[in-house]
Amino acid sequence: MTLTASQKRHETRLEYNAALPGCPARQLLEAMSSKWVSLVMLALSEGQQRHSELRRQIPGASQKMLTSTLRSLERDGLVSRSVTPTVPARTDYELTTLGHSLLCVIHEMKDWAEANMDEVAHARLEHDHDRSIAG
Numbered sequence: 001m002t003l004t005a006s007q008k009r010h011e012t013r014l015e016y017n018a019a020l021p022g023c024p025a026r027q028l029l030e031a032m033s034s035k036w037v038s039l040v041m042l043a044l045s046e047g048q049q050r051h052s053e054l055r056r057q058i059p060g061a062s063q064k065m066l067t068s069t070l071r072s073l074e075r076d077g078l079v080s081r082s083v084t085p086t087v088p089a090r091t092d093y094e095l096t097t098l099g100h101s102l103l104c105v106i107h108e109m110k111d112w113a114e115a116n117m118d119e120v121a122h123a124r125l126e127h128d129h130d131r132s133i134a135g
Helices: 005-015 024-032 035-044 051-057 063-075 097-134
Strands: 079-084 090-095
Touching: 035 051, 035 063, 035 090, 035 097, 051 063, 051 090, 063 079, 090 097
Parallel strands: none
Antiparallel strands: 079 090
16 A cells, blocks of 8 residues: 555654654653663763772662663663773773763753752642641
């Protein structure tokens, strides 16, 4: 079946509609929304680092979680991993060009969170108080 230009545009919009469960854009948004992804990306914005350096910069990140996050970011093309054949082997991580292109969004989210946390905390307290009264 041959599609008209309008039908092709419509299908393309559906294919990349993040509201739809199977949409690749939705899957990417889900992956990027992890707090660990943001924290790793922010840490790597300072330059190439080893796993141990990243663990020191991101308190609370377990070795397993950090490794999983780095693998996911590498798979998505946002982080590159280079291994230097020494004893023991040295592994460094750094942002790729694609990873650097995402940093502006992550920095804006971080800045927004820092600028609005007091207001959000207040709203949460009010909400929780109102719910406790309503019982």
